Amino acid sequence: MTRPPFSPPIKPMKARVRGTPPEPPGWVYEPKWDGFRAVAWGGSDSRLDSRNGKPLLRYFPELQPALQQLPSGTVVDGEVVVVIDDVTDFDTLQLRIHPAASRVAMLAEETPADLVAFDLLADRGEDLREVSYGERRRRLEVLFADVQLPWHLTPVTGDLDEATRWFSEYEAAGCDGIICKQSDGVYREDKREWIKWKHRRDADCVVGGYRVHIDGDKIGSILAEIRIMTAALSVGLARAAYGAALGYARERHAFGKPIGEHQAIAFKLADMLTSLHAAALVTYQAAARLDAGRPIGREAAMAKLFASETAVRITDEAARVFASYGLAMEYPVQRYFRDARFLLPGGGTSEILRLVIGRELDWDRGAAFA
Numbered sequence: 001m002t003r004p005p006f007s008p009p010i011k012p013m014k015a016r017v018r019g020t021p022p023e024p025p026g027w028v029y030e031p032k033w034d035g036f037r038a039v040a041w042g043g044s045d046s047r048l049d050s051r052n053g054k055p056l057l058r059y060f061p062e063l064q065p066a067l068q069q070l071p072s073g074t075v076v077d078g079e080v081v082v083v084i085d086d087v088t089d090f091d092t093l094q095l096r097i098h099p100a101a102s103r104v105a106m107l108a109e110e111t112p113a114d115l116v117a118f119d120l121l122a123d124r125g126e127d128l129r130e131v132s133y134g135e136r137r138r139r140l141e142v143l144f145a146d147v148q149l150p151w152h153l154t155p156v157t158g159d160l161d162e163a164t165r166w167f168s169e170y171e172a173a174g175c176d177g178i179i180c181k182q183s184d185g186v187y188r189e190d191k192r193e194w195i196k197w198k199h200r201r202d203a204d205c206v207v208g209g210y211r212v213h214i215d216g217d218k219i220g221s222i223l224a225e226i227r228i229m230t231a232a233l234s235v236g237l238a239r240a241a242y243g244a245a246l247g248y249a250r251e252r253h254a255f256g257k258p259i260g261e262h263q264a265i266a267f268k269l270a271d272m273l274t275s276l277h278a279a280a281l282v283t284y285q286a287a288a289r290l291d292a293g294r295p296i297g298r299e300a301a302m303a304k305l306f307a308s309e310t311a312v313r314i315t316d317e318a319a320r321v322f323a324s325y326g327l328a329m330e331y332p333v334q335r336y337f338r339d340a341r342f343l344l345p346g347g348g349t350s351e352i353l354r355l356v357i358g359r360e361l362d363w364d365r366g367a368a369f370a
Contacts, residue, residue, distance in 0.1 A: 279307040
């Protein structure tokens, strides 16, 4: 069996956004499909990694046979997509990320994913990262002459006029823009040397709470990112408080058994755990949308509102489990109790966040849990 010339995971090459494409010669153009970036490893040790190196096959088990179509030692850079009525559907794709194995299996049957290939990093054990893009593409086309669905080979052109037509006509099919690559360029992991020519919409708006971009002439980040960060801090704080309360409930005895076995305390812990899981999930969803470049204003506000208020409730209940020791300096729960209240106004008070959410009250905005 041929082994890959480098070890997984790797960080794929990236693109920087521009409003206009680079002019030929020396450039080629590919459609950018609306999906999850993925690195596919072929052979019996096949795997599918996200752009951050996280395993994806757990959520897309139906793609295992597709990876086995690739020869051993072959590594392909591409995209995981879900196609509904000939259109890539990112919202449906997001729903495929679910912790329950039974639901993952159900969704794999109901909304199976496809794979789009656009670069070849290794071919049967040969490292191609230092080979020019033109040669990598030629070998990718040779390889995919024998590869079948659910694989798709993305089109490529050196004609800017044709790329411009794709930019307009393919948008309805889920084309998120055009990726521009130097025909003689090598593959540089985690470097933004490609160019992403993206669709842009103009609108008059007033923005508050933003950070100026490093270039100095645009918005670098807005308050939504801070809200997701604060939500994550709140989840971490709540988890620490729950862990402390659970540990204390197991070691503290009353009436001949641990207090956690008494219904009054057990119910508190059950409610704390349920709220903690819900806060984590709403935060993960907002972070996933941010990571994918999706709109996050409402989701960030929801995550921060729910997670920060959940942290206050959980730390309060944790202090009650400790009873008179809840505010004693000997135990960490007193610090969690204080810190949770410090996070409440960060990124906007609960009242402000409810105003933000109140502007977009539709349940799904066109797709469930979008």
